[in-house]
Amino acid sequence: MRGEQEMATGNRSVLPLTVLVKSETGARPKLRRTPETVFFTGEGTVDHACGECGHVIVRGLSRSQLTGMSFECPACGTLNG
Numbered sequence: 698m699r700g701e702q703e704m705a706t707g708n709r710s711v712l713p714l715t716v717l718v719k720s721e722t723g724a725r726p727k728l729r730r731t732p733e734t735v736f737f738t739g740e741g742t743v744d745h746a747c748g749e750c751g752h753v754i755v756r757g758l759s760r761s762q763l764t765g766m767s768f769e770c771p772a773c774g775t776l777n778g
């Protein structure tokens with residue numbers, strides 16, 4: 698199972714996303730999910746967390762794959778991008 702392999706590596710890292718101010722987010726598609734889910738899950742070992750509260754929002758994607766998107770933290774409501 699893929700999930701078991703990820704847990705076995707044990708060397709994931711978590712990077713904070715950039716907190717966005719409202720004026721920066723107007724043109725971006727805004728994604729919103731419930732607190733139980735992450736927005737995306739990829740094959741990589743880097744997770745991205747809310748820049749305000751540290752809640753993990755995106756798993757396993759590189760920073761470049763998130764360019765142009767914004768994420769509303771399901772835990773604190775901060776916009777990250």
Ligand SMILES: [Zn+2]
Pocket residue numbers: 747748749750751752770771772773774775
């Ligand atoms: Zn947050």
